[in-house]
Amino acid sequence: GNSVTQMEGPVTLSEEAFLTINCTYTATGYPSLFWYVQYPGEGLQLLLKATKADDKGSNKGFEATYRKETTSFHLEKGSVQVSDSAVYFCALSDRGNQGGKLIFGQGTELSVKP
């Protein structure tokens, strides 16, 4: 079945450091890929998405490129801030399946120190 694997956390960085959170997936067909973020005490929020190979999703300085050849969707940010501290989830859904469920990775906790 479809699955998502993320690098284990927690990841601790200093402010302004470069961030990479690795995400790889296994899926049949052509899934859409997502990154969601969960701040303490809140529900998940969509951070960015990509719906086909070579698409780059971006938002709030975060980027991820849909790499079909390596089945990856790594999250990157050039300069993290303390306010980026949260849990990040990589997810996929079956393309073309309207209202389809998302399959999430285990989540990676990011802690940014001043």
Add this chain to the structure above:
Amino acid sequence: DSGVTQTPKHLITATGQRVTLRCSPRSGDLSVYWYQQSLDQGLQFLIQYYNGEERAKGNILERFSAQQFPDLHSELNLSSLELGDSALYFCASSAPQGGGGEKLFFGSGTQLSVL
């Protein structure tokens, strides 16, 4: 604010009991999803409803059931509760989007503690 409302925010109960979690989706969203989040299992998909009909089923126990009502709100019923059912239960909603790439809007969750 995602527009998805979950009640109650916290629930404390005893083993063997039955509880009902409620979710009101965003206005106009036809799909409702239930997820369970725990430290050891991560975020697990339980079940999805679309316009009142069950659309997909995930790792939902037989002791759990759900339904979506004509006004599109949904309830998740958990019965014969066990200690291991303690978790954060999220509801999410979405609207159909062509070509996939559907965006889910999550509620703040119901924290269930089974003592």
